[in-house]
């Protein structure tokens with residue numbers, strides 16, 4: 512068996528690995544490279560294998576860095592099945608349509624504003640390409656083993672990273688033996704709201720494992736519900752707004768879930784709650800349809816409450832006009848809007864209207880990268896630029912750390928040690944991590960690996 516690493520090799524985007532046996536050629540993930548525009552563009556346009564020769568793609572989850580180049584693969588001639596869980600199929604379609612829309616808007620903007628000898632900018636793919644590639648999807652239920660043709664069995668297990676995320680375990684007949692290959696995708700954290708812990712597997716000959724936070728231990732999961740209760744009650748008393756910049760997938764649903772819990776416990780004051788992101792609204796509907804996949808705590812809440820993302824006072828805002836109307840309203844309110852780092856989306860308009868009023872609060876619940884508006888707010892800079900205007904930052908800034916959707920080194924050690932069991936892992940490849948993280952994880956799990964863990968570089972192949 513030969514494995515070639517085409518993406519997420521020494522970095523965290525563009526997840527894509529090729530597995531070749533005597534009889535099969537399939538991809539694990541087909542993600543978009545993100546980051547520096549020209550460099551990512553070149554990597555996203557050029558597949559290093561021929562998509563026409565692939566039998567299938569196994570998709571771990573619906574984050575764009577894992578699924579985002581499936582339409583590109585289709586355009587380049589791929590016509591095989593794409594295997595993933597039902598929730599991943601629904602979320603991936605929404606995320607890919609959104610990605611196609613953003614690319615079209617970017618191309619229009621660049622063609623208008625960038626002059627000179629540039630060729631005209633084209634999106635990588637269109638909404639039409641997304642619709643075509645989604646017809647190739649075939650779904651796997653968790654923990655059911657599917658026997659595919661020509662001696663290959665595959666089972667997906669809950670990775671606990673986002674709704675629908677999967678760890679895939681293969682049993683592959685190759686050169687007269689059965690080889691057990693495990694691809695983790697992204698591993699979730701134990702004890703996080705809504706999601707199960709990553710499913711503990713045991714027994715693995717070949718591991719392709721993620722290493723995003725291989726050099727980091729997260730702070731303990733915060734008591735988000737109590738923070739929210741205090742902040743919303745303060746806003747209610749002062750008549751202020753609570754602005755929550757949140758990613759549309761995962762984080763928004765976590766916040767709404769906690770507000771719903773507070774409502775059920777009689778602890779949510781009577782303030783309107785607006786979720787102002789059409790993308791988040793579409794994704795929340797998928798969460799509602801797949802509530803049976805949520806964790807034990809959520810299942811207990813479901814006994815008395817049939818929808819964990821709805822309570823009196825919450826409103827999912829669709830139109831731009833309604834979004835503008837919220838800005839004119841007086842009185843206390845909670846506004847949850849994308850994007851999580853305040854770089855795009857409707858949150859910028861809400862910030863522009865409310866950031867200069869000390870009765871208001873901005874609640875930051877995720878990592879804020881350097882050079883983003885979110886980072887400048889966390890740093891409490893006196894003035895911040897929003898939509899090309901300077902505003903004094905007078906609103907209170909609150910921060911809740913520790914809601915990461917990725918396993919840290921403590922969770923990884925637990926999960927990988929369980930996987931190794933008594934027999935150890937024969938071949939270990941660590942992907943989806945910056946070199947320092949991957950190396951730190953390699954050092955941590957070396958004892959349970961029968962051969963030294965390998966941190967592959969992009970384009971490298973290994974025979975196993």
Ligand SMILES: [Zn+2]
Nearest residue numbers: 572574672697
């Ligand atoms: Zn992910």
